[in-house]
Amino acid sequence: VYACGTGAFSPTCAFIEISGHREVKELRSNTEESGRLKCPFDPMQPFTSVLADQFLYVGTSSDFLGKDTAFTRSLGPPPDQHYIRTDISEDYWINEARFISAHPIADTYNPDDDKIYFFFREVSWEGNDKSILSRVARVCKNDVGGLRSLTNKWTTFLKARLVCSIPGPDGVDTHFDELQDVFLLPTRDEKNPIVYAIFTTSSSIFRGSAVCVYSMADIRAVFNGPYAHKEGPDHRWVEYEGRIPYPRPGTCPSKTYDPRIKTTKDFPDEVVGFIRVHPLMHRSVYPLTGRPVFTRVRVDYTLTHIVVDRVMADDGQYEVMFLGTDVGSVLKVVSITQENWSTEEVVLEELQVFQQQLYVGSSDGLAQVSLSRCHLYGQACAECCLARDPYCAWDGLTCSRYIPASKRRARRQDIKNGDPANQCFGVGRVEEKVLFGVQSNSTFLECIPKSQQAQIRWYLQRPGSERREEVQPDDRVVPTERGLLIRSLQPSDVGVYVCVAQEHTHFTHTLLRLTLQLVTHGQLDRKPKPSESPAAETHHAAEARQRYKDYLRVMSSPFRSLEEYCDSLWLDRKHSRVRGRGLGAGKWKHIQEMKKNRNRRHHREKEEKRGREERGRVVRTAQQ
Structure with missing residues (x-):
């Protein structure tokens, strides 16, 4: 294994022997070499690397401060070792980049066209305006640099902007500019994986995260489109409208393409000079749906990592996203495409996919979580259906793991619509409870929906009335995620409370019907009857005080039910x-008294037995 480390701000690389079953691996000291441009100086500086065909491709910083960044290639078989990097003299190639990931992807069936695609964000200057933009770039695997110009530099380097934005009603889009993570979801065609990317906002006022999805066909179309041109450092990038040299800049050298051009050193000077000043494409890469498939704004966390798993459900195939956050939680999300091609985002849970397990790593350790945690969705068909989790289905008894099979089975699942009325029987059953509240004390009405997409509404039916009114929150009545908190309970609060859950699919069902009764101060301080003895009066007073304490303990703890x-x-x-x-x-x-008499009789019988034994010993002694 070729391993690199920051080495206390002195990057070092070496080969580690991992053969055998030894727990402690051996470091080949004679293979140690400088790790500059292979790993960063500071472990907090982001970088990426990928090993393809024995070549090491790395995107990292080359200085202590992390200002000079480059994408390089090193190692490789001895005859073909060529150290290549981006041009450091031109800051519009790569400027203060933060590399995210790198992936070898074939463009055609010709191996000479194989490329390395890498994703990063960088500082960009448009005139005097500084901004952070996200990029996708590519280089050819068989790039060996130029002959007279761009020696040991990439001669096929091209980059394009990745756009992830929400269209605005007035034509002004809300942009998520800072790329955080990228995941490639494989398809049947290995040349066309689906690109999932996490973006965050660069604004200090508006904080949010988004997930955008791109196709490799759209990315290749941008690289085959027009180039961007800039007259000078104070000018903006515009579309290049001049003559494009042959072969097209960015094309990989191939014998099938042009027999005269076998390597990048055979490129004409005009091609090398053009790509040196035109590394940026004019058009940008936009998401497949034209907008993000998932967003999170005005929350106390940002999305940082993404892993996607493809799941076969009863009504189709779905991509489930596992999104890591900067606070240590994981969101389990599925994006559902409706008939009008609009998308609906459904958060299934807040928690590397490998053999149906999710591995979450942090500085404290590694946690293993099963992808299907169907038991969390309750023990009812409606709750399992409303969860809209492609991993789970109702089997008639429990909410269990859904396994596609050729045989028709009684599994009830509706991911697209999430309508239990068409899948389950007995949806109208409602749980009923009675709760006693102490006057002027706080009372908590617990109602927790199993579905993560439900919105809870409370309704109150007062005694003697058939009309049901929606409970309006105020300083005394506070709705929470777990129920309804009523401070300083009053006689006007008595009645039947109905907890109703409304799903995103507009399906509404009643979860709980709770009758709230009031325990007044007069009932707690009940006076004993005159005929009762002083002892009974003391007993009733102590019982009333204890019961009052018990009421307070119940009402003050929302986690202890009646x-x-x-x-x-x-x-x-x-x-x-x-x-x-x-x-x-x-x-x-x-x-x-009966026990005492029994003890006296038993004691007397023991004394008589002891006397007879003593007299027997005396007689035997006299005879001897």
Whole structure:
């Protein structure tokens, strides 16, 4: 293994022997060499690398501050070793780049046309305006540099802008300019993978993230289009309208293309000179759908990493995205294409795909999570269907892993519409509860939807009324993700509360019908009857105080339901009955006297037995 490290701000590379079963691998000290332009000086500086055909392609910085960045090629078989890099004298080739990823992708069936595509973001100057833009660039694998110009420099380097934006109603788009991560989803045609990319905004005011999807056909079309031209450093890039030399700049040398051009050193000086000042394409690469397939704005995190898995569901094939964030969580998202070609984003869960497992790495360790966690969607058909998770389906008993099979099975799943009314029976069943609240205390009405896409609405039906009113939040009534919090409970709050979930598909269903009853101060401070003894009065007062404390404990904890309180109260009373068994004082005294008499009789029998044994020993001694 060829390994490189920052080496305390002194980049170093070497070969590591990994043969055998030794846990500690051996470092070949005689193979150590400088790692400059193979890895960064600072481990916090982003870089990318890929090994293809024994050649190492690296995008990194070449100085301590990370200002001088380059895309290089090194290593390779001994006869063909050619160290190549981007031109450092022209800052419009690559300027303060932050490299994201690099991928070898074949363009045609001719291996001479194979290229390395790499993705990065860089600082761009348009006149006096500084901005950060995202790029996709490519070089030919068989590029060996120029003969007289661009010696040991790329002669096939081209780059284009990646655009990820939301179209605005007035023609002004909202751009996500900073590329963060790229994932290539393979297809049946290995030359045309689908490109998934995460972008973030560069604005300090508006914070957001987006996922855009691109096709390799669109990327190649941009590289085959017009070039960009810039008259000087104070001018803007415009479309080049002059004559383009032959062979077209950026084309890989190939015997089938032109037998006279076998390597890049055979390129005419006109071609090399043109690509030196025209590395940028005029057109940009836009997403497949014209807009992002997933966005997250006005949240306290940004998207940083992406992995995509293709899943076969009952109603078609879906791509499930696993999106890592800068706060350590993972979003599980599926993008659904509707009949009008619009897309719907569905967040399934907030959590490298390998053998149906998701591996999440961080500075603290590595976590393994199963891709299908169907048990989280509840134990009902409607909840499983509303989850709209391509990995899961209702099998008649539970929400379990969906496995495509040729045989027709009773599996209920609807990813596109998420309508349980057409898939499940008994959707109208509603859970009913009764909750007691103490006057002037806080009361929590718990209602948690199983679906991540549901919006909860609360309705109140007051006693004696058949009309149901929607609960309006205020300083005293606060809706939360887990239910409804009512501060300082009042008699006007009593009634039947209905928790209704509305899905993105406009499907509405009732989750809970909860009857709220009020325990007033007068009921808590109940006076004992005059006929009761002072002991009974003390007992009732203590019981009232304890019950009041129990009420406060239940009402102050949203995580303890009324059922849990009733269970604990029932157990306490059961234990007290077992200890006393309801015996009166007289009967209990009689039982105690019976135990004493039984103990006296048993003691007397033991004394008589001991006396008989003693007399027997005396008689035997006298006879002897």
